[in-house]
């Protein structure tokens with residue numbers, strides 16, 4: 001079945017539809033991971049985004065419940081160069097096509113993803129529409145231009161869990177090869193703004209019993225659990241648009257040790273009084289080089305973000321700890337006297353390299 005992808009700049013790509021049929025709008029972004037498409041699809045930070053994979057063959061190992069990063073597919077749409085027809089893997093119980101169909105998410109294959117990505121790199125991430133229903137170019141471009149975009153939008157409230165819960169799924173099927181597992185001796189409250197489950201697996205692995213609370217929780221609700229430490233999760237949308245979350249973080253700083261990842265890092269920056277801005281085309285992939293400024297070691301990292309904390313706006317008692325070597329943007333910060341630190345990238349990988357898993361150990365040690 002024919003499908004079209006139209007961008008707000010007027011470009012139209014024609015390919016074949018897979019997954020669900022229908023129409024979807026979103027910010028079109030690209031991810032440079034060679035594998036890990038299921039983790040990408042189920043990462044809630046991609047809410048409102050149509051993701052294209054730069055790797056040309058996607059779907060070859062199918063999908064499996066073990067690789068879920070949340071309860072469902074979260075991307076608005078999915079773009080690949082070539083969809084594998086016959087997946088082959090003993091862990092797989094569904095094809096990528098069947099997985100997207102069951103999740104009612106539209107995909108397109110057979111378009112020139114290199115041309116698309118070059119366009120996004122030159123002009124920046126763009127709004128777009130993916131459709132198997134409307135195939136009229138002018139109408140599609142008009143609809144793409146009407147999409148409101150990511151800036152100023154609170155998408156967190158769409159993906160937070162409805163109520164608090166305890167993480168009972170341990171460290172999952174494969175995580176024990178990565179970090180030696182420890183008995184649970186620390187109690188952590190994880191504030192969930194759209195959290196990837198591998199963060200919960202990694203926290204469990206280093207010896208934390210984790211209570212998850214919705215990202216809309218107040219500081220009092222968080223502190224009522226009397227945790228040894230507080231974790232701030234990743235999540236979708238513009239960090240500056242979630243004032244309630246910034247206020248909660250402000251009220252938690254100095255009360256307990258805090259560790260933040262991605263949106264959690266951006267919220268910490270904003271709570272410290274720094275500013276965030278939108279990157280031209282963001283960082284999404286499993287091959288982003290980062291330098292740890294404290295050890296001068298290089299980590300190859302998994303990333304998924306479109307916004308960034310401006311280091312020149314940090315107060316003097318908050319220092320940069322990690323820098324992205326592709327564009328020198330801020331990738332980590334810490335307070336000079338309080339037990340508070342965060343990273344912009346994803347030390348939980350899922351999928352990606354495990355170079356940065358030491359950060360979970362650092363958090364546990366920080367709790368005493």
Ligand SMILES: NC(=O)CC[C@H](N)C(=O)O
Pocket residue numbers: 045233234235236237238239261262263264304305306307308
């Ligand atoms: N993975 C994340 O937490 C993303 C944070 C934020 N939504 C961004 O795009 O920058």
